[in-house]
Amino acid sequence: MNEGVEWALHSCLNLAWIGPGRAVTAARLAAYHELPAAYLNKQLQALVRAGILISASGPKGGFRLARDLDRITLMDVVTALEGPEEAFRCTEIRQRGPGAGPTGGRAPECAIAGAMGRADLAWRRELAAQTLDAVRERAERQAPDAPDRIRRWFADVT
Amino acid sequence: MNEGVEWALHSCLNLAWIGPGRAVTAARLAAYHELPAAYLNKQLQALVRAGILISASGPKGGFRLARDLDRITLMDVVTALEGPEEAFRCTEIRQRGPGAGPTGGRAPECAIAGAMGRADLAWRRELAAQTLDAVRERAERQAPDAPDRIRRWFADVT
Numbered sequence: 001m002n003e004g005v006e007w008a009l010h011s012c013l014n015l016a017w018i019g020p021g022r023a024v025t026a027a028r029l030a031a032y033h034e035l036p037a038a039y040l041n042k043q044l045q046a047l048v049r050a051g052i053l054i055s056a057s058g059p060k061g062g063f064r065l066a067r068d069l070d071r072i073t074l075m076d077v078v079t080a081l082e083g084p085e086e087a088f089r090c091t092e093i094r095q096r097g098p099g100a101g102p103t104g105g106r107a108p109e110c111a112i113a114g115a116m117g118r119a120d121l122a123w124r125r126e127l128a129a130q131t132l133d134a135v136r137e138r139a140e141r142q143a144p145d146a147p148d149r150i151r152r153w154f155a156d157v158t
Numbered sequence: 159m160n161e162g163v164e165w166a167l168h169s170c171l172n173l174a175w176i177g178p179g180r181a182v183t184a185a186r187l188a189a190y191h192e193l194p195a196a197y198l199n200k201q202l203q204a205l206v207r208a209g210i211l212i213s214a215s216g217p218k219g220g221f222r223l224a225r226d227l228d229r230i231t232l233m234d235v236v237t238a239l240e241g242p243e244e245a246f247r248c249t250e251i252r253q254r255g256p257g258a259g260p261t262g263g264r265a266p267e268c269a270i271a272g273a274m275g276r277a278d279l280a281w282r283r284e285l286a287a288q289t290l291d292a293v294r295e296r297a298e299r300q301a302p303d304a305p306d307r308i309r310r311w312f313a314d315v316t
Contacts, residue, residue: 001245009270010251034255074273087159087245093168097192098311099304111297112167115232115288123281130273139269146257153256 004043005081007035011044012052012077013136016069017147018154023055023062032153043081050080069133078127087123088116162201163239165193169202170210170235171294174227175305176312181213181220190311201239208238227291236285245281246274 011029018024026041044063047053054066065072090113094100140147169187176182184199202221205211212224223230248271252258298305 001247003247003249005246005274006249006251006270009274013270014257032255032257033251035251074277088163089159089161091161091164093164093191093193097190099172099190099308108300111293111300112164112171114296115293116163116167116285118288119232119281119284122284123277126277126280127274130276135269135273138272142266142269150257 001078002081004039005078007033007040008043008047008077008081009074009132009135011040011063012047012065012069012072012132013139014150014154015053015063015065016132016136017150019151020065022154023060023064024154025062028154029063032150046080047077050076052076052080069136070131072132073128074130074132074135075124075127077132086117086120088113088120090116159236160239162197163236165191165198166201166205166235166239167232167290167293169198169221170205170223170227170230170290171297172308172312173211173221173223174290174294175308177309178223180312181218181222182312183220186312187221190308204238205235208234210234210238227294228289230290231286232288232290232293233282233285235290244275244278246271246278248274 010033014029014032015024026044027037029035029044030037030040044053045055048055048063048066051066052072053063055061055063090110092110094110095107168191172187172190173182184202185195187193187202188195188198202211203213206213206221206224209224210230211221213219213221248268250268252268253265
């Protein structure tokens with residue numbers, strides 16, 4: 001999985017802590033974790049296309065959350081950045097070579113693809129069951145001072 | 159995920175259908191699904207290192223299963239080929255830049271890494287719960303003639 005997923009998730013939490021009224025540039029969000037700004041910008045643009053963030057141009061432009069964290073799941077973010085493809089791609093090798101079954105009809109799903117697909121589904125279910133708001137709550141329990149620290153830093157550096 | 163996972167899983171099932179007494183070369187296993195033999199050989203060698211296959215050299219050499227399919231899980235094969243790493247790698251960006259918490263102590267696990275890790279665990283649990291024997295049973299229900307066809311082809315071409 002692309003490391004941009006980690007960056008995007010932290011950036012979404014940071015935007016929530018900064019507050020809904022403020023748009024923040026990719027450069028500022030990147031500086032907070034010493035990330036490459038151009039590359040983070042690409043991830044954030046993908047979140048915009050997925051309707052997770054809103055971007056505005058202009059002097060006060062930047063990114064902000066398009067909806068509350070309790071309406072964004074880990075699955076939303078992962079799909080926005082990694083696409084909807086399963087990790088296991090069945091290329092139907094069983095239909096190639098001398099082992100190929102009779103063609104023409106619709107073959108039942110390959111048992112291997114089905115089994116791998118069930119694992120993928122379990123992964124997706126778990127990602128879809130976890131909202132960013134639940135992640136934020138746990139993060140605040142672990143580091144109660146984080147929201148204030150983040151708000152102050154982004155308020156100072158404008 | 160590497161396409162070699164699909165190849166390796168099909169090859170394990172084929173070896174089971176061919177029967178425990180026969181060693182089969184990577185070239186033969188590859189030919190059955192029109193796969194690149196050298197690349198399949200790499201995957202099969204990884205299964206040997208993981209104790210899933212046994213390889214023997216010599217004129218009657220080749221690969222065979224090291225244990226019954228009911229003692230090989232999808233997780234075994236995926237780990238053998240993809241390594242034990244999680245799909246989501248936490249690089250601890252929260253510890254970098256002005257957002258870094260107080261250093262020195264052991265920071266509690268990042269809430270984001272924890273949430274992503276739960277999804278990974280759900281995936282691994284499902285992979286570990288499925289044996290190749292259960293996959294073989296489903297494959298035989300879908301294509302009852304497959305085992306015979308496979309046995310005949312590998313018996314003919316030696």
